[in-house]
Amino acid sequence: MNEKVDFKGSVILNPVPVVLITSKNKEGKENVFTVAWTGTVCTKPPMLSISVRPERLSYEYIKETMEFTVNLPTSKMTKAVDYCGVRPGRKFDKIQEMNFTMKEGTNINAPYIDECPISIECKVKSIIPLGTHDLFIADVVGSHVDSTLMDEKGKIHFEEADLITYCHGEYFKMDKHPLGKFGYSIAKKPIAMKDSAKSIEKENNTDTTKVKDLSKDRPRKKNNNYKSSNASKKRNSSNNKHKNSRKNTTSTRRKTK
The missing domain is CATH 1.10.287 (Helix Hairpins)
Structure with missing residues (x-):
């Protein structure tokens, strides 16, 4: 068995999705900043959460209007994602500097970034003070998805969106090759994972033609x-x-x- 090292209370949950949050205050000023502390909290009704430091400019905008948009960036946008996370909105116009194309929201006044393949419109339901961050729990009221990511059955292929994750201070691309499919461990009929076989072939230099279908x-x-x-x-x-x-x-x- 591997030797374990004990840590005191420290959140080392990794990897996590990294997103760009856009918002607009009542005066019409827009801002964008990077958030890694986000997640799904409910299916029905659809809800998600983001954790924001109170000193952030976007914190003021979101608390004022109770609206924001979660934008999922691609690997080509990694530098912009990092920039929007380290530059303060009070001193820099990050939207202009990163040359983002802003589109008006459909269900809320907060805009979304057109360069991001997926954007999720949210209305804040409650704010919970926690400590360094406040937790914003919001209802998902609409989404924008690139049509190129959807098949004829309406399924969204997130693996084709070239999304990124954040892991202990670094950014990583999402892998296109699945390791399994939901429920495959108890499926009566074996589920063939062709993409996984190709991935294994690349890593181990094995011949996937020998893998039985x-x-x-x-x-x-x-x-x-x-x-x-x-x-x-x-x-x-x-x-x-x-x-x-x-x-x-x-x-x-x-x-x-």
């Missing part, structure tokens, strides 16, 4: 059974013919006698 085994077994049953029918047919020929020969001999 379990979904193809069943029809093969049926074909084999079909062939074997046909073969047995042919054998039975030939045996019957042989028996009939013997009977005919015997009856012929009896007649000649």
Whole structure:
């Protein structure tokens, strides 16, 4: 067993999604800043949370209007994400400096960043003071998703959005290759993960063509059974013919006698 090192109360939950939060105050001024302390808190009704330091300019904007938008950036936006996290909004116009294209919200007055493939509009339901941060719990009232990420069934392929995560002070790209699918551990029929096999091949330099596709085994077994049953029918047919020929020969001999 590996030796463990004990830490006192320290939040080391990693990795976490890193997002850009946009807001607008009652005077119409807009701001953006980076947040890593965010997460889903409820499905019905759909709700999420963000934790914000009270000294932040966006804290004032959000508390004033009780609205904000969560924008999910791509790996190409990592430098902008970092910049918006270290530069204060009171001294820098981060939206202009990062050349973001701002679009008006559909359900709220807070804008969203068009360069981000996914944006989530939120209305604050409650604010809970915690310590260094205050927790904003909000209802999700609408979302904007790039059409290129959706298939014909309406499923959103987040793995194609080139999203990033934040892990202990560093940014990482989201992996496109899944390790499993929800419920695969108890599925009666094996779920073939082709992308995972390709990923394993790259990492281990193995040949994925040797990996069995379990979904193809069943029809093969049926074909084999079909062939074997046909073969047995042919054998039975030939045996019957042989028996009939013997009977005919015997009856012929009896007649000649």
